[in-house]
Amino acid sequence: MPRYALLVEYDGRPFAGWQRQKDQPSVQGAIEAALAKLEKRDHTIAAAGRTDAGVHGRGQVAHCDMEKDWDPFRLSEALNYHLKPNPVAILRAERVADDWHARFSAMERRYLFRLLTRRAPATLEEGHVWQVKHELDVEAMRAGARHLIGHHDFTTFRSVICQAQSPVKTMDEISIEAVRGPAGIEIQFRLRARSFLHNQVRSIVGTLERVGAGSWDPEDVRDALEAKERGACGPVCPPFGLYLDGVGYPVDPFV
Numbered sequence: 001m002p003r004y005a006l007l008v009e010y011d012g013r014p015f016a017g018w019q020r021q022k023d024q025p026s027v028q029g030a031i032e033a034a035l036a037k038l039e040k041r042d043h044t045i046a047a048a049g050r051t052d053a054g055v056h057g058r059g060q061v062a063h064c065d066m067e068k069d070w071d072p073f074r075l076s077e078a079l080n081y082h083l084k085p086n087p088v089a090i091l092r093a094e095r096v097a098d099d100w101h102a103r104f105s106a107m108e109r110r111y112l113f114r115l116l117t118r119r120a121p122a123t124l125e126e127g128h129v130w131q132v133k134h135e136l137d138v139e140a141m142r143a144g145a146r147h148l149i150g151h152h153d154f155t156t157f158r159s160v161i162c163q164a165q166s167p168v169k170t171m172d173e174i175s176i177e178a179v180r181g182p183a184g185i186e187i188q189f190r191l192r193a194r195s196f197l198h199n200q201v202r203s204i205v206g207t208l209e210r211v212g213a214g215s216w217d218p219e220d221v222r223d224a225l226e227a228k229e230r231g232a233c234g235p236v237c238p239p240f241g242l243y244l245d246g247v248g249y250p251v252d253p254f255v
Helices: 027-038 072-083 138-148 200-213 218-227
Strands: 003-010 056-065 088-096 108-117 130-132 150-153 168-181 184-193 242-248
Touching: 003 027, 003 072, 027 056, 027 072, 027 088, 072 088, 108 200, 130 200, 138 168, 138 200, 138 218, 168 200, 184 200, 200 218, 200 242
Parallel strands: 056 242, 108 130
Antiparallel strands: 003 056, 003 088, 108 184, 108 242, 150 168, 168 184
């Protein structure tokens, strides 16, 4: 059966997350239903990461196995037709080796978190950014983030329902940039690692926001990390500013 890599974009607001669920809408379920319109059978796709309810995808990667030898462009076009009106788009489809796997072949995941600082309501960006009404000290947040770079036990920054076998992960990058525009100042957090724990990004961003607001010192982030206790974490920020922004592979199937 030919295998295809899918580059997926989606608005996470209507969904209970990526993973297929019995009684709730999911991104996986929407794509599998579209695949069933093309080949009438049960389909199971695999993805590079399982995003939570309300989390968006700009560079999610999945793979599917088809019976027919589809032209990749026609496959993406057909899927997009049958995905309507779901806010899900197949940006690219490419033929890959039979043993290629969207999750297990991945070398890194990249997440973006968008935080808008302004007092006026976020009308156009509602549901796509986390809005706070106070200013944030970007340099202080960068200082706090530096304590999280490298190989650590991230117990403090993972959900109590996280199913990962180990809390030890390597954080390769946390960059924080302020983008000033007419609509306010958007703080963009970019995090890169081979893999992430459940709620790790939202826990980190929520904690760093407290540093930027002046409620925490940058060194408090180091103390929270070393505590290895969930209770030492700052507030977990909402999901709707979070995007799975990209996935890295030894050879990019979409280049």
